[in-house]
Amino acid sequence: MAFQPSRLGTKEHWDKVYEEELANFREIGDEGEIWFGEESVDKMVEWTEENTPPSDELSVLEIGSGNGTLLFALVEAGYSRKCLSGIDYSPDAVSLSRAIASSREMQDIQFNVCDFLTEEPPVLPKMTGDTSNNWDLLLDKGTYDAIALGEKDDGGNTPVSRYPTRAARLIKPGGYFLITSCNFTEDELKEVFDTSETGLRYHSRIQHPTFSFGGKSGSIVSSVAFRKL
Structure with missing residues (x-):
């Protein structure tokens, strides 16, 4: 599915969002919005527990971690803080997640400013070498x-076209990629990520509440997991 460019696909928009959320947290302790709601977070955590149970050997990276909600939920589910890393291209998002982590005594979670499409995510202290083939689980909510709403380049390609291969090369053989989307269906996500170029194969899906409209049924969000060959 092709989308028209939108302000939601600009760094300026997200910088403004997290500037406001950081100010609110500092003033009144409001941790900010939970994208897709608490239920989607709970379902992603449940999937993670079933497929990559807590272990000190795990390495988990969230792409676009925002206020850190998903990673905090993993800690509450028993995952080691030292195994978790979040990246975001908005500095205030990282400042917010670090501030919330400090307030929850979860400072060991690693949050860093990183533009996933152009920069290498920092490794965890326990990891060696670069980030390629180093992560057991990548998360995206x-x-x-x-990114799919970003401006197209001169060739008519959106920035999101670079995403699948950049994500796949970070994952260990046998590792997982779990993505939750509100703009793409399960089939559309399969078409993009389950390819010979990525080396990812469809693994499973998360069942979300469905709705019916005009004789068709669907979910507000889609969560799909892929495994690297």
Whole structure:
């Protein structure tokens, strides 16, 4: 599916969003919006527990971690803080997640400013070498959606076209990629990520509440997991 460029696909928009959320947290302790709601977070955590149970050997990277909600939920589910890393291209998003982590005594979670499409995510202290083939699990909750709304280049390609291969090369053989999207269906996500170029194969899906309209049924969000060959 092709989308028209939108302000939701610009760094300026997200910088403004997190500037306001950071100010609110500092003033009144409001941790900010939970994208797609708490239920989607809970379902992603449940999937993670079933497929990559807590272990000190795990390495988990969230792409576009925002205020850190998903990673905090993993800690509450028993995952080691030292195994978790979040990146975001908005400095105030990282400042917000670090501030919330400090307030929850979860400072060991690694949050860093990083533009996933152009920069290498920092490794965890326990990891060696570069980030290629180093992560057991990559998580995305809405970031792919936002990137898909970015401005097209001179060739008519959106920035999101670079996403699948950049994500895939970070994952260990046998590792997983779990994505939740509100703009793409399960079939559309399969078409983009389950390819010979990425080396990812469809693994499973998360069942979300469905709705019916005009004789068709669907979900507000889609969560799909892929595994690297």
